[in-house]
Amino acid sequence: MLSSMFSPELAAMLRGMNCIPSTVGLSQAEIGEYRSSNRSFFLKSGPTNPEIQREHEIMKWLSDKLPVPKVVHWEEQNGYSHLLMTKMPGVMACDKPDAEIKETVALLAQGLQMLRSVDIRNCPFDIT
Numbered sequence: 001m002l003s004s005m006f007s008p009e010l011a012a013m014l015r016g017m018n019c020i021p022s023t024v025g026l027s028q029a030e031i032g033e034y035r036s037s038n039r040s041f042f043l044k045s046g047p048t049n050p051e052i053q054r055e056h057e058i059m060k061w062l063s064d065k066l067p068v069p070k071v072v073h074w075e076e077q078n079g080y081s082h083l084l085m086t087k088m089p090g091v092m093a094c095d096k097p098d099a100e101i102k103e104t105v106a107l108l109a110q111g112l113q114m115l116r117s118v119d120i121r122n123c124p125f126d127i128t
Helices: 008-014 050-062 099-114
Strands: 019-022 032-037 042-046 072-075 079-088
Touching: 042 050, 042 072, 050 072, 050 079, 079 099
Parallel strands: none
Antiparallel strands: 019 032, 032 042, 042 079, 072 079
């Protein structure tokens, strides 16, 4: 990760934690899971760009509407953006065994229903 680009505050929050790079997803940013014996966070870092800024704003907006990761820290430092979020409980659908496909599909359908239930009349984002 880009630890040399972290502010002293972010570096202190991550001190002593192990970083496991993530290769899941389509983001152009670097993503790492930071773990200690009692905490786990995901950090998304990259050159300052609208992608990370928008994710930060969307997570804040959704925080009282859906179970989403909590934004722990946000910063733009030395031309880089860093978004630190809590790790959500559970297992990613892509990591579920094939034997659990029916349960996985049911959980995904439930998640889609939750998304559809969000009142977007006052949504500040124009994502079309």
